[in-house]
Amino acid sequence: MKLDLNELIASPGSKREFSFELPVDDLPFDGVLAYLTPVTVRGAVENHAGLLELHAVISAELLCQCARCLKEFPMPYRCEAAAYLADELEDEDSEDYYLLTNGVADLEEIARDALIFNFEPRVLCKEDCKGLCEKCGKDLNDGPCDCKEDQDPRWLALGQLLENEN
Ligand SMILES: [Zn+2]
Ligand SMILES: [Zn+2]
Structure with missing residues (x-):
């Protein structure tokens, strides 16, 4: 989803909320067999004196397979995304910054990055699963x-x- 923030940029102190479903065809994770619900992304971008700050919560119900005992189980999943949005990058190393294109933010890119960054590489049915x-x-x-x-x-x-x- 693309979000036009030109109005927000023009009015410091304001806030723009958003909510959308993230396409996940290109998001296969080890241990995730299926997405039982759409991956929803809910959040807002706030203009703090010219600094654009994004916060979002990403959630979905997943069908997972335990890496140890291979049992299949549903798992509610939730993670958060936080980023700054800017027209140009002052510091090349600042990973939390995302570039706007003519004042438009690519929210799917931000949500996808957060999902990939936060996902546990080994899915377990329970922390102390004894396995097979x-x-x-x-x-x-x-x-x-x-x-x-x-x-x-x-x-x-x-x-x-x-x-x-x-
Ligand atoms: Zn297990
Ligand atoms: Zn045995």
Whole structure:
């Protein structure tokens, strides 16, 4: 969504609210199987004595897959975006600044950047998810499996080492 801020720029102290749905076709995240609701972006741009400040909340319901136990689960997702908008950049290094084109802001670019920046690279069904047994594949959240501890590959390697020495 493009937002024309020329009116806002002309009146310091004013505020322009916005709300839109972000297209997500090009936003595949590891662990996200589907977007169960549209990704909504709600926020406002304020003119603080000539400085344009944007704040927005991005939210959606996601269908995720746990990176450890591979369980599928719905997850409400929410993150925030904050940025300054300017016609020209005074400091090339200021990452929080976005350029306007003839007073028009590209809100989708800002929302997309915030989403990518904030997204956790590893989606887990719960923080202490125990995952699956590497051997038998049992979901260890449901209890321990019957695999014996001494079959740990590290112990096997050690055992072989000792055998070779004898
Ligand atoms: Zn899990
Ligand atoms: Zn097992």
